[in-house]
Amino acid sequence: MKTMDEARLSERKEVLRDFFGGADAEQLSDEMIRNLFQFEELMLKYRCAIREVTTKLEVLNDELSSSLAHNPIESIQSRIKRPYSIARKLNDLGRPGTVESIAQNLNDVAGIRVICPFINDIYDVAEMLLRQDDVVLISKKDYIRSPKPSGYRSLHLIIEIPVFFSTQKESIRVEIQIRTVAMDFWASLEHQLYYKSRSAVDADIARELYLCAETIAQTDQKMQELRDRIEDEKNKG
Numbered sequence: 001m002k003t004m005d006e007a008r009l010s011e012r013k014e015v016l017r018d019f020f021g022g023a024d025a026e027q028l029s030d031e032m033i034r035n036l037f038q039f040e041e042l043m044l045k046y047r048c049a050i051r052e053v054t055t056k057l058e059v060l061n062d063e064l065s066s067s068l069a070h071n072p073i074e075s076i077q078s079r080i081k082r083p084y085s086i087a088r089k090l091n092d093l094g095r096p097g098t099v100e101s102i103a104q105n106l107n108d109v110a111g112i113r114v115i116c117p118f119i120n121d122i123y124d125v126a127e128m129l130l131r132q133d134d135v136v137l138i139s140k141k142d143y144i145r146s147p148k149p150s151g152y153r154s155l156h157l158i159i160e161i162p163v164f165f166s167t168q169k170e171s172i173r174v175e176i177q178i179r180t181v182a183m184d185f186w187a188s189l190e191h192q193l194y195y196k197s198r199s200a201v202d203a204d205i206a207r208e209l210y211l212c213a214e215t216i217a218q219t220d221q222k223m224q225e226l227r228d229r230i231e232d233e234k235n236k237g
């Protein structure tokens, strides 16, 4: 990884020493400050990757909305994983807690969530994104065809896309979760109630939440069927 040049580093060092070091400013080492800059540079790369993928998705949405006669994307959300979550995940994975280790070991520092109206839109959007020749698929998990034991449904893609900077090109990983409005409704509420604090909740509640996911999935399926019927009628008439 290209590090910030030494001149700029020493220029900012004094300011940052005061800012982060406070009364212990002298103990804030050059290495710490260098790591801070490297971390910032890396996060900038992830932000650029998110911007590129978001633009690709928006372009697809605009284009597909004319051929499909509806918008296949309802909304796009994105986030960069926070420093504490990054450190905790590296720790959980037993990987070094260094800046270099982040890009090597984590796939979900840059995350994009795409919300679609109908189930088929999910596959249309994924297929068209993956068809683009600068998008490299690293892994695909279809939790719609094979839902998680919790009842969670979504299509997960890990992709790599090239981001062009002034002197080099880098492949950056992005996690994309694609789901319907209904799947998102369940996942958001379940996340608030439950996800990552499972041990604190009893099996009855888990079962109820699972049944909610099933009900929602049936409704999603029904909505898809209704849309297909409407399309058929339109094409006949």
Ligand code: GTP
Pocket: 108, 141, 148, 150, 151, 152, 156, 186, 187, 188, 190, 191, 195
């Ligand atoms: P993480 O370490 O959580 O990122 O999991 P992973 O790397 O094994 O990937 P996985 O495909 O299992 O899930 C990645 C992401 O999907 C999670 O960070 C959540 O955002 C979402 N997710 C997975 N399972 C569930 C679930 O049961 N409920 C909810 N609400 N979200 C889930």
Ligand code: MG
Pocket: 108
């Ligand atoms: Mg994750």
